[in-house]
Amino acid sequence: TGTLLRIRMLRGRFILGDLSKLLTQKRKRTRTRTTCIRKRNYSIDRAKENKKWVLTNNNTEEMYKALFVNGKYDTPWLPWKSKTVWDLLKWRGAKAKIPPTEVLDKEIPVIKPDLDKIHSPPADKIQITWIGHSSFLVQMHGVNFLTDPIWSNRCSPTQYLGPARFRPVPMNIAELPPIDFVLISHNHYDHLDRWTVLQLKHKTVFVVPTGLGTWFKAEGFNDSDIIELNWWDQVEFNKSVSIIGTPAQHWTKRSLRDDMSSLWCGYCIVTPKSKVYFSCDTGYCDIFKVIGNRFGPFDLGLIPIGAYEPRWFMKAQHVNPQEAVQMHIDLKCKKSVGMHWGTFILTDEEVAEPKFELVRQAKAAKLKDDEFIVMKHGETSVVAQLDVEKEEKSELEKKKERKVGKEPKIEKKHLEVDASLKVDKMAEEMVMKG
8 A cells, every 4th residue: 555655646746747847838938929920931933923923021120020829810019808708798799770771871872883984094093992891992003903892791601690781882893894903901701701702713813911821722712813911021013013011900710710810911002103001900009100100101091980889899909080090190191081881780889970970080180171081882082192203212312411411501500600709709819919
């Protein structure tokens, strides 16, 4: 019995020792949660497959980088906390109600798109058409692209349940001009619509956040149909358009077991004569100042303004109109258009509230009347653009002047003071000699 007790004690020590090792390893892992980017080697293979596309990576030494820990992505400035079942029970889902049709037609009208304008856009300006929610057709510098296109009736895993449209799609996919590329911000059902994406399969290129390419490949897309971007990665299309993936404060989930398995991105779209910013769903944070300072000013910002109530539940993931106006200022947008509203009921605010609240907040921030607007479903709008090359030249000239130190007015003042002091001294010496 004594030997048996000794053996059991020894086994217990070994087991406890193993447990303590595991615990210390876990502690070390949690302590060394580094700001690592999933390594991706951008080779020339993609350029060989499709000569229009060239991938590069921006210098990100002083920029925010995406966290990738234990197979999940996260933001370095505010780690994401998933909502619990109790949070969902407390909220009890979206409470907004659909107004009568006559009210909707007045407050959130749907118009027939001008297909002549869409198929012959101006060469020297940016033209946008709002399809609804976060879906835009953007036409600039001879390029046509879509943002988060959704043509389905419901943004849901099934078309039998889930949030349904209360405003119809203003045009058919067949009525679109040839699409050069599609920007997908993240994998939520109101932004990545399977039915719509399959209609465009093998007809265009999808620019998606890192990790989302796996979903596309499972749906039968080829490697040449997809380009994955991490934050601050850049891809050049046809040597004329640069697309840069940018950070946002959000999260991803499409099924029960894929939480944060793919990244989420906003995008800067830059041509020699114009700049457009397309925002991902996001909570407000200082990253937009970083983006504005690095890539702004923008001719046009496409910024979310809806799906923000209740704030205790939505604040970390969706901006309200007040925060959207601050994003517009931080990003240095000349003009912005509100999106992510007026199409699906996702939260508690009334369906037309984002539109009216945006007007109030824009006035409070002393923006111009047409500086931050909303559009009608199906409406096509033309935005004047700045000349990026001229802007860059003027910035370089300013930097050169600062380096040279050209400040003639200040120097003259100093010289005049010095000369007067010399004259006074000479006069004093002459008086003394006299």
